[in-house]
Amino acid sequence: AVAIGSTTVTASLGDIVSNRVAVTVTNAVLTAIQVTPPSASLPKGNRQQLTALGTFSDGSTLDLTDSVSWSSDSTAIATVDTLGELTAVDLGNTTISASRDDVVSNRVAITVTSAILTGIQVTPPTASLPKGNVQPLAALGTYSDGTTADLTNSVAWTSSDTAIAAVDSQGALIAVDEGNA
Structure with a gap:
């Protein structure tokens, strides 16, 4: 798939030509999401910006930070808003991930330490x-x-x-x- 559009593909050997196969190339699809940093240790009450980088089927990448769904395994430990800002809520460990179009990112390990x-x-x-x-x-x-x-x-x-x-x-x-x- 080189560019968006429709075409037909045939195979031939000498004078023999195969049937025509209709091919439609659509927009590249999201294949992976990488959240950075891959881990974070924050004092209680501190904030840190996370980023989500999407990789597509054509090899291109795009910053998806503000267009993914962010989630925390334990919002009692750390929360993340719709723009990827992480907030350390209470002492402990949790993981954060991002998802879009049925693609789920790596899991980011978060450790919340005592307030400083x-x-x-x-x-x-x-x-x-x-x-x-x-x-x-x-x-x-x-x-x-x-x-x-x-x-x-x-x-x-x-x-x-x-x-x-x-x-x-x-x-x-x-x-x-x-x-x-």
Whole structure:
């Protein structure tokens, strides 16, 4: 099948010609879907884009990411939306696949790990203290799954100028001398 259309095929040997065989060539058909990456390990709450590459009977390939049906063996562990965006929901393992026209892709192994720290917010964000005064600071951690935790006693506190302001291991800010730090 070289191009779309209709033709007839015959076989001959010398003066003898076979019957005519009608041949109709249709559009290439989908023969395989390859989802990438072939595996993924994500912290809870994180997202990752998956892609689906279709291979057709004529050897051509086409990005089918937004035209396949995505599925997860366990949506309690990981989900995937209609555009191939994977979301790590809870700790565990599952597999993701894509399908179209009765062709099913490879199965992508997904591992969801514990949420990771993505940010720390110190409060108050600014402070003005008379020399010798102390003010407690707080550190609130934000994790990849959207949860938060008080990290005040577990972060490493530092000052840009300890001659102006110092901070102890519990987040107590001490105004040492006039100036900014």
